[in-house]
Amino acid sequence: MVALAYLLGGFTDFQHLGMFNRLHLAQLVFGSEAADAAMSEAAAVLDRWGYRSQARDAGRQLPGVLAQALLINGSPRLADLSTEAFARLRGHPAAAGRQHQTTLFALQKAAADLGYCQPPVRPGRxxxxxxxxxxxxxxxxxxxxxxxxxxxxxxxxxxxTIMAKAGRWLAAEHPQITEPGQWTRQTCAAWVAAVDRxxxxxxxxxxxxxGGRAGKPVSPRTKAHQLMATRVFFRDCQEWEWIPRRFDPVRALGVPRSVSALIGTDPRVIADDVWAKLLHAGLNIEAGDLPGTSAGSYYPVELIRALTLTxxxxxxxxxxxxxxxxxxIRWQHDGMPVPADSREILAGEAVCLLDVPVHKTGTAFTKPVDPIVGQAIETWQALRPAQPPRTDRKTGEQASLLFSVRAHPVARAYINRTIIPALCAKAGVPAADVRGNITSHRARSTIASQLYNAKEPMTLFELQAWLGHRTPTSTQHxxxxxxxxxxxxxxxxxYFARNIRTIEVLIDRDAVTSGAAAAGQPWQHYDLGHGYCTYNFFEQCPHRMACARCDFYLPKDSGKAQLLEAKDNLQRMLVSIPLTVDERAAVEDGQTALDTLLTRLAGVATPAGTTPRETDPPPGATSLPIAAITHPRHG
Structure with missing residues (x-):
């Protein structure tokens, strides 16, 4: 009955009939041989691109969508589905529904690959x-x-978009200004103030x-971007001689210092423990970890694993x-290329090189990466269905994109929207921290920071080459x-040890308990290595690094010093002595600095009251050796 209605009355309002076998209807109308020929021609292209092998739902929908398209177009030939025909099909009521439109989109890509029409354009693109x-x-x-x-x-x-916003501001605040040529420095100042507020x-x-952001203040970085867009617009209009040069856009539309001071580079490095958990989750990611349909994940698990590890x-x-x-991916060993079939060397110390295309700040370059990345990419590349070349949106050249399936590359937002939330859920970590959401670019910041702070760190210029930056200034961020x-x-x-030195002090407890210390008898003895100093204010003595003849000095080879060492009730303690600049130089620089210090102290009075120049050094008296001053960490 439906076939008769189609043949006699041109009935194509199939949306009123609910679920029915549209392929059987096409076979009744056009004949089984003609309908099956068109089906096989389209399916061959889609199978080659990975549609039917990777998504069973798309494979089941294709016969019905193609049959309905042939019926509405009035021809069993796939070649008759022109660009205009596909435009009519999308607007037909029978083609309503997201899944139907998606399959129709894939069908037009297949017809375009066969040369029957133009490639489809995604809605809104x-x-x-x-x-x-x-x-x-x-x-x-x-x-x-x-x-x-x-x-x-x-x-x-x-x-x-930003200049359209400026036009609405003009309509509200300065309706008399309708063209760029009417702008003056006063208009620029008013626009800068409006952006700031x-x-x-x-x-x-x-x-x-x-969402809930309406009414909140605009961030300083957004203000700078809006003023930058305005500068570009007016600079181009002036250089193309569309308007006269009435002001300098760089100066008149510059970012105020009060705004630029609030803008700072913040790579937002991920904490080491969170990053380690994400790495473990990425190394063990499975198809079930990502959201999907009853047919499984939209992308093959090999593609997901290669994308995640990259x-x-x-x-x-x-x-x-x-x-x-x-x-x-290329492999090298000892600077020589490694053949693809040489697995013996790859299992050893082979170097994996990754060729990066033209990017944001420079030309294409090559960087070394971990071998696990190369292995995952080669695994996916071996299973990747043949894909038609795509136009690189940055270079405009035809390229065979690695992460592509069903004749369409993986979206740039797929990592942020799908991969990262799945890894966070698998690792048991939140998708945001105190620095904000975990995004794809934060991984770049984290890796760069870890390479710079490693036990054998990369230099700034090595890190610049690895990241692909044009200047070291960007790498410093x-x-x-x-x-x-x-x-x-x-x-x-x-720093502390450089300015403070610790020496041993002996306390004569007998002299303290007997009251002899109060009568002036020495009770505190600073161990100088070669002797002892009994001066109570030793830390203030300018001669403590070079003891000349002094009544407070007891050489260790003297009998008095031996008696002091033989006492059983000596209390030992350590005292930290702050060093002057000259004393620190004597300790660090050796004999030259020590001689300079001795010369400088020749006219300074010792605690005994005489200067080294006034008296000859006693026999056996020596200067304090450097070895006698110990570092706190070494005792």
Missing amino acids: NQMPVIEGADPAWAQWVEQWHATSALTPRVRAIIR MSVGDYVQRTDAL WLFSGLRSDEIVRLRTGC YAKITPNTLTRAYTEAG
Whole structure:
């Protein structure tokens, strides 16, 4: 009955019939041979791309969607599904539903690969909303700039949005200004002030995506970005001679110092214990750890594992990861390339090299990575279905992207939206810490910080080459010294020990208990190594590093000193003595500094009242040797 309605009355409102076998209907209308031929032609392309082998749901939906497309188009030939035909199919009521549209999207990709139509464009891709709320003349200038600028599409779209916001501000505050040529330095100053006082949601076209952020102050970094976009817009308009040069955009639209002072680079390194748990979870990730449908995860587990390990160990940006090419892994041993079939060397000390494409700040480069990354990538590459070349959005060249399946590359946001939450859940760690959400770029910061603070750390220039930065200035933002490294360096510097030295002091308890100490008899003896000093204020004596003839000095080879050492009731203690600059030099620099010190002290009175120049040193008296002063850590 449905076939008769189709043939006699052109009935195509299949959405009213609910679930029924559309493929059987197409076979009745066009004949089994013609319908099956179109089905086989489309399925061959989709099978080659990994559709039916990786997603059973898509395989079951393809016959019904293709049969309905042929029926609505009125032809059993796949070649008759042109670009215009697919546009009509998407707007047909029978094609409503997300799954139906997704399968129709895949079908158009297959038809485009066969040369029957143009490739499909995802909804919203390269489609800008009409600027509303601004003067039409201003909106026309913004659209003209957007069509002329040579910046990347994403950057052009961001600047277009900000300049549309400036147009709404003009319409509200300065309606007499409708063109860029009417701006003056006073207008620029007013716009800078407006940006500085702006809140989230001010002068925007849509507020549905703001959530609970509406009304909150704009961050300093966002203010700087908005002023940067305004500078670019007016600079281009002036250089292209669209408007006269009435002001310098760099100066008139510069970021105020009060705002720039609040902006600082913060790589937001992940804590070592959390990062270790994420590494363990990534090394053991399975398909069941990620959300999916009844048919399993959308992506093959080999792709997920290779993508995860690349993020955990390579230190690449998410855009660089999803734009890696097939064949990006190379192996070397002793500086020589390793053949792909030589597993003996790969099991030993082979070096894995990763070729990184053109990126944010520079050209393509090669970096060493852990062998586990290369092994995971090669495992996925061996199972990867043949994919059509894709246009690299950064370089514009046709490239065979590594992380691609079903003729479409992995989205750049897949790591943040799917991989990281799954790893956090598997590792039992929160998806955010005191520094914010755990994102893909924080892994880059963490790896760089650990390499810089390792036991055998990378130098700043080595780390710059490994990260692919253009200048060392960018690398310095990542090369943060951890508190552990700083503590170890401070301890090894010996700041306290450099200014304080510890010597042994003997306390004569008999002299104290008998009252002889009160009568002036020595009771405290500083061990100088070669003798003892009985001066109670030894730490204040300028001659303590070079004892000349002094009544308070007891050489150890004298009988008096031997009697002192023979006492049984001596109490031993350690005293820390602060050193002067000259004394510290004598300890650290040796005999030269000691001779200089002796010369300088020749005219300084000793505790006995005489100076070294006035008396000759007694026989056997020597200067305090350096070995007699001990470090607190060594006793």
